[in-house]
Amino acid sequence: MRKNKLILSCIALLLCLLICVPVFAIDNVDESRYASLIVYSPEELKGDQVQYSIYLVASMDRRGNLTTTDGFVGCKWEKPYMEAQDSWGEALQILLYWLDTHKSIKAYDRCIADKFGTARFPTKGKTLVKGLYLVVANPVGKSGSTKLPAPFLVSVPDRDKDDNWIYTMTAEPKAVETSVHVRKVWQDEGHTEARPTSVVATLCYGWSNKVYASVVLSAQNNWMYTWENLPAGVQWTVIEENVPAQYAATVKAETGGFLITNAYVSQKIPQTGQITWPIPVLTVLGLGLFFVGLTRYRKNNEEK
Amino acid sequence: MAIGLLLIAAAAGMSGWNIYEDRQAGVSADELLKVYVESVEETQERTTAEENQPVKADEPEKETEVLTEETGESQDTEQTEESEDHSVRYSGENLYGVLSVPTLNLVLPVQKDWSYPKLRQTPCRYYGSVEDENLVVCAHNYSSHFGKLKNLRIGDAITFSDEAGENHTYTVACVEVLQPTAVEELTQSEWDLSLVTCTKGGKTRFVVRCEEEKE
Structure with missing residues (x-):
């Protein structure tokens, strides 16, 4: 009896463990999965030759945690990125500035968009490391357009609304001015x-x-x-x-x-008053002179 | 005696000229106010007509759309910022808006830039703007312009209607007298609206400082 109870307890424990393991496994990135990124150029730029460069900003571990790569250490992109909720605007600006002022940072991969305006990563012979990428577009040769696809940040893989990891990410940047x-x-x-x-x-x-x-x-x-x-x-x-x-x-x-x-802005606050001070002066002077003149006239008449 | 009469005549002439200038300033202000009102009405009619036209569906303004493989749903990664259109929407003279002071029974158009000829017509924007919350309006101390400003009390309401017809309400917070050379003190202040004119005699400047009432 005791032996049966022990066997039953072990089976129950084993069943519990088997239920729990898949729950923990859902949160982890599947490291065996192949990660990829597809970029679709904006409709108005599909005829232009555009090269997309991707820069690995941070690598991702199996729990989805990000670690900044060497080229971007000191950039301080992490805080605005983590705080940003759904918008990575500030983090993107920081990274673009960093990239523009640190010319030694090499792109992880580059791909010229095909005639349909599509660029696929990784390119031949390469593997896409899981992590956060900065994607930047540049014209190939001289372009008549003053626009380029907007740069963006993309996590490969990333979670969907159901918290499932998506390993093939696609992006459709809009065209932005370069002047x-x-x-x-x-x-x-x-x-x-x-x-x-x-x-x-x-x-x-x-x-x-x-x-x-x-x-x-x-x-x-x-x-x-x-x-x-x-x-x-x-x-x-x-x-x-x-x-x-x-x-x-x-x-x-x-x-x-x-x-x-x-x-x-003038050196003096504008003069916005009417000139009134001469009026009483002139009046008083005028009256004074008038009465002086009148008095003299009367005196002269009396003397005559 | 003749000289005395001449001087009295000169004083009377000067007095008459001041009265004439004052009245002309009032007439100019009224005329320009009519132009402003007509223009705002025209703009509003145009806006109403545009609103009544069929509306096309707009695409959401996003610089980048990141799609997932499985669900096809989009997640924003960046929002586009659109600049606002601050262009003048009406024809007519160089009008910036209309200043209304109910306690003084004053409604005056304000011109966008100042010069002495313009100041003889209406109050003028001397510095700053409504948007930057540092507007300074100057005007002559004609009775039809800012001559009654000294009668304002703290707490009195003032309204400024801008180019688009939007009303901004201010409250008189304090009054002060500045020297003519105190340009920086006048313009680099924290007040949302300042009204300035000369004191009698023109030796100093009378300034009314106002705070905007935020909704």
């Missing part, structure tokens, strides 16, 4: 003598305000300029260096670029 213009307008009607002959406008990475490029604006270039062939997807800002005295500069974003407005 930014800046134009300046002056609001100084009646005070144009204070206007300088030129100003310097600086294009900066929006996230960090680090300088990317500068240009001199003057009447010769109609106070406007367009930076071209810029890294795609970067959120730019523009600032005016050394705003001229007597002017206040404001920068506003507009379609395709920025507008810098320099408004004249």
Whole structure:
């Protein structure tokens, strides 16, 4: 009897363990699975030759935890990425800036999109390590378009809404501009003598305000300029260096670029009063002189 | 005696000119106010007509769409930011908006830029903007413009209707008198709206500081 109870207990325990194991296994990445990424170019750019480069930002272990790879250590992308909920915007900007300023970082893989605008990773002879990738597009040769597919971050694999791991990821980046213009307008009607002959406008990475490029604006270039062939997807800002005295500069974003407005600020708050002080002075003086004259006239008449 | 009469005549002439200038300023302001009201109505009619037209389905604005293999559902990885259109939507003179001060029974158009000729017509935007919450409006101390500003009390309401016809409500928070050279003190303040005019005699500047009421 006791022996039977012991056997039954062991069987029950074994059954429990067998039920639990699959539950734990669901959360883990299946390391035997083959990971891949397919990128579809935007419809308007499918005729252009575009090369996609993927950079391994972080490798993934079987639990799905990410570890930053050597090239991106010190970048500080992790915090905004983890905090971002569904949007990785800030982390992406940080990584794009890092990539642009660390030219030694090599792409994990590159692929030129085919005539249908499709690029598949890994390319022949390579294996896609599971992890977080930064995907960046560049034109192949000279392109007439001022647009490129937007860069993006993608986790390969990633979880779906049911928490299942998906090992073949696909992406359809949108087309974004690679040029930014800046134009300046002056609001100084009646005070144009204070206007300088030129100003310097600086294009900066929006996230960090680090300088990317500068240009001199003057009447010769109609106070406007367009930076071209810029890294795609970067959120730019523009600032005016050394705003001229007597002017206040404001920068506003507009379609395709920025507008810098320099408004004249006078050295004195405008004189907005009517001139009234001479009225009593003139009146008093006038009355005074009138009565003096009247008195003299009467005296003269009396003497006569 | 003749000189005395001449001086009195000059004083009367100057007084008459000031009264005339004051009245002309009031007429100019009224005319420009009509232009503004017509333009806003026109813009609103146009907007209503556009809203009544059949609407096309819009695709969601996303820079990247990441699709899963099995479900085909999309997950956003980045949102597109669209810049706003701040262009002037009406024709007419250089109008920035309309200032309304109910306690003084004042409704005045405000021009976008200032110059002395423009100040003789209406109040003008001297510095800043409604959006940047640092608007400074200056005007002559005509009785039809800012001449009655000194009668404002703390807590009085002021409304500014911008180019798009959107109303911004402010409350008078304080008044102060500045020297003519205090440009930075006037413009680099934390006040959402400042109204400035000359004190009598023109030696100093009377400034009314206002805070915007946020919803």
